[in-house]
Amino acid sequence: MKKIVYTLMTAALSLFILAACGDGNGTSTGVVAADQGQGQEQIKVVATISIIADMVYQVAGDLVEIYTIVPIGDNPEEHDILPADMMAVAGADIIFFNGWNLEVGNEWFTNLMESTGMAENINYFRVTEGITPFFLLTEGMEDEEDPHAWLDLSKGIVYVENIARVLSGFSPENAAAFQENAENYIARLYALHNEWVGRFDHIPDSRRLLVSSEGAFRYFAAAYNLNEAYIWELNAEEEGTPEQMLALITVINNSEVRSLFAESSVDSQYIEQISAETGIPVFAMLFTDSLSQPGDVAGTYYDMMRFNLEMIYAGLTN
DSSP states (O other): HHHHHHHHHHHHHHHHHHHHHHSSSSSOOOOOOOTTTTTTTEEEEEOOOHHHHHHHHHHHGEEEEEESSTTTSSSSGGOOOOHHHHHHHHTOOEEEEEOOTTGGSSHHHHHHHHTTTOOOOOEEETTTTTTOOBOOOSTTOSSSSSGGGSSSSHHHHHHHHHHHHHHHHHOGGGHHHHHHHHHHHHHHHHHHHHHHHHHHTTSGGGOOOOEEOOOOHHHHHHHHOOEEEEEEEEEEEEOSSSHHHHHHHHHHHSSOOOOOOEESSOTHHHHHHHHHHOOEHHHHHOOOSSSOOTSTSSHHHHHHHHHHHHHHHHHHHO
16 A cells, blocks of 8 residues: 555656756755855755754754654654655755664655655765664564664764765855854764763662663663663564563562653653553653754754753652
8 A cells, every 4th residue: 555655646746856856867966056146045955853954953054944754753663754755855955864773674764765766875865874883682673773873972973974074065165164063063962971971970880770661772871881671672663562561560670770761752651551560650751763842841952962861860860
């Protein structure tokens, strides 16, 4: 059924794609030219998730017009392609994606790129380029990457560097501005990371267990020397089975953990059941796959990471 939908959508948008891509093969034509004294055209950028979109904005500001495919608060591993997604991608100058099971592993991104005739490293670019991934631990999934690298600020900095590099290659006349913005932004991210490394170092080993619904915090845990426990590892697998629930309850009962954590883009019913079974409260809702609405506590990547750091530290030390 999905293949039929993609075929119909592609056919309906074929004229639009030809117009947007020029030669009809989905290949970007390169540098956006200045508008002959009337100001420069914005670079049309598509980002798969709000976290990447915000990083792009921090580097490029108003020089870009950004479309985010997965709406704020939604789970990117379960996205369904919309006609608006196809139109935005077909008209984009640059598309940024995470990879590593976040989009590609669930096929919707691959289908979207194929339907619009886009090619990797020509039209769409992986922001995790150069990062060594962690691989999943679930039996049968050991050769698949854990996608949540942005939850380690040092990895998020690599995302920013990749974004600045791609934007600079596309628009060399703005490369100095992109680089300056990126350097300033990276300095803020480094400062935030270094501040919290020192704080987490003071938590006793017996209290260093971060418990959540999905195993999204492996990169975060590695960055701050924590241990991680969860109900399921990735939303692509079966969620909240009795075996998974019992396994986590056993881990909690054999630990000194005092707080559990929910996630904004994951159904909280499972972690609430764990809380009811163990008597350990759900301390806070963290942000993993999505920012919050603009202006809220996690409206930017920097604010999201600061909020998560504050909540996790408070929950582990309460």
